[in-house]
Amino acid sequence: MSPGLTALAVAVVAGGVIAVATRDARSTIIATTLVAVGSPILAGTLLLPLALAARLVSALLAAYLLWVAVRGQPATAGSPIGWPAEALVACAAGVAGFAGAMAASGALAGPPEATAAGIALLVAAAAPLFVGRDALRMTIGALLAAQGASLIGAGFAGAPASMDQLALAVLVATLGAVGAALIVRAREGSGGLELGARRPFGARATQSPGTAPGPAGAPGIGRHLGPRP
């Protein structure tokens, strides 16, 4: 058990918990990006500079696309159970994963910290990915799940091959692009991040960047969703 790897695993899981728990859209994106930066290092790709660079570039690209898509829409639904519960669930999953990886350490080639962090990320990502219609949360869930799966793979089979890393970089960038398209579509339809929600009668079709926040009591909701003048 390496203290450095353990600290990195804890940081990655903390990033994942922040990403799924916070209501601020940009904080969510930043936290997801930090997870995407920490995961390849935890997986042991420091010796593969090209693969590491690809992972970092794809993470930044996905973050940029999402950042642009949520411009003027600062709030997401956030976690319905709150960050302490999210953190506890992720920690429990991580501890269970670590124990399992240590027990099977004879058969697993990678660090148990990677397996533990991967399982914790997968558990944290499950709810945003599979429940609800918030386009940003769904995208964040998908990105975190992809990172979690890669960490589990690294924990099982050891440091991944360059091709695996490049493929994951492709998937992260693609999910960022599709997620941005989902967000744009949701905002065009409902004015918010919720897919399929109906825009209130009389609401504007588009919202220009930087529009004022919503009425008091509804932070981050666009002005067009407020009371009609």
Place this chain on the structure above:
Amino acid sequence: MSLLPFLLVAFGAGTMSLLTRQRADISGGIGIAGLALAALAGATALVLERVGGPLGWGGGAPLTDVATILVLGTLGGLLMVLAGAGSGTVPRSLPGATLMTLGWAGLALAVGTPQAALVLATAAGATSLLPMLDTGAASDRGAVGAAVVLRVTVGAGIVAAIAAAVLTLGPPADGAIPVRIDDAVAGLALLAVAGAVAARLGVIPFHRAATRLASAAPPSALPLALIWGPVVFALVAVTWLAPSPIDADLAVERGIILVCGLAGVLLGTAAALIHDDLEHVLGYAIATDGGIALLAIGAPAEPVGAAAWTWLLAVAVGRTALAGWVVAVGGRSGSRRLGDLAGWARRSPALAMAFAGATVAAIGWPGSAVFTSRATLASAPLDASFAPAALAIVLAPSLIFVRLLVIGLRRPVPAVRDVPGEARTRLRVATVAALVLAGLGLAVSGGLVGV
């Protein structure tokens, strides 16, 4: 490396088409030209490989097989774009998304590790959903359906990638400790892969996302999202994980997969016979094909790999032909409810020919590639005494085509009878595209073109 020109064209033209999609004419022009060029590049790679012998290739599936799939995919995509344009239902990003999807699909089939292949196939599946998010082309329900399919795509990809990591677990780096995966773990991993393939192909009970999308999305975009993306994922799974690389006794797990596959075929057929709109019928028809593909995952025998490739390629092209017919016949009558399509075959002989071609391509005939591969997949996992019953089950989806034909031969309803002359002229392109797609399907089904 001979796939490189295809990839360059696919990614280059695809990106440009997607970036310019605010200008429909420019984006469409780039996309259509890109699809044609990509088909040419793929065909060139195929010819070079066959004439000049194997080129440098260190990847997964053989280059000829990959190139064949890519050429058929680009031709199918091009024809669906034309069919959609003829019936006025083509999303702007369809050509670009088709190119990008096929580019990732080519890489997924070509790379040399199962995890990378499955991850790239997942990226291809995610990209294929972009046309569903076009403003104006798809309803809000279509966008929600695309989001649900994206969940399934990502979930299936992650599950399969983790399972692949287990099933292909190699010795540790130091080589000191021999690896022995427990049979139960290997069985769970195999079930996970089968579940992921079933979810992607929409096999019952995983059909909800696919049918939800099918009922709300533009029909011209359905083959890309519901056929080509999932088929590539299934091909990757079959290539790397069927039969399992682990030497373990997995008879129970294989039995479960077999039962699920056959049940999926029967239930999918029943659902297609019950539903009353073309999109659902198409969605459930694809689900039945997925059930048959599951048999390849569950089969322990080696020869099912080749049969599964042939079957999945025939499914992709044949169902694209059926989708082309759906676009054309739906555009003609302005409705996709079966009740409003009575007599379609009497009033449109060209569409009847396209339907006949798609039907024969789907069912095949004794001795044809699709018929033989389906029989192999149905009989390989079973004792000889059960094989005829399994063959009868996998032929059950033919009833779907019989139902559509019976409706087409009824007395024409006004919506079918009184098509305005202007609409007829506009739909000629869609009809011709459906006919060419049917011809392509027949060529693949008969084994004239294939892997």
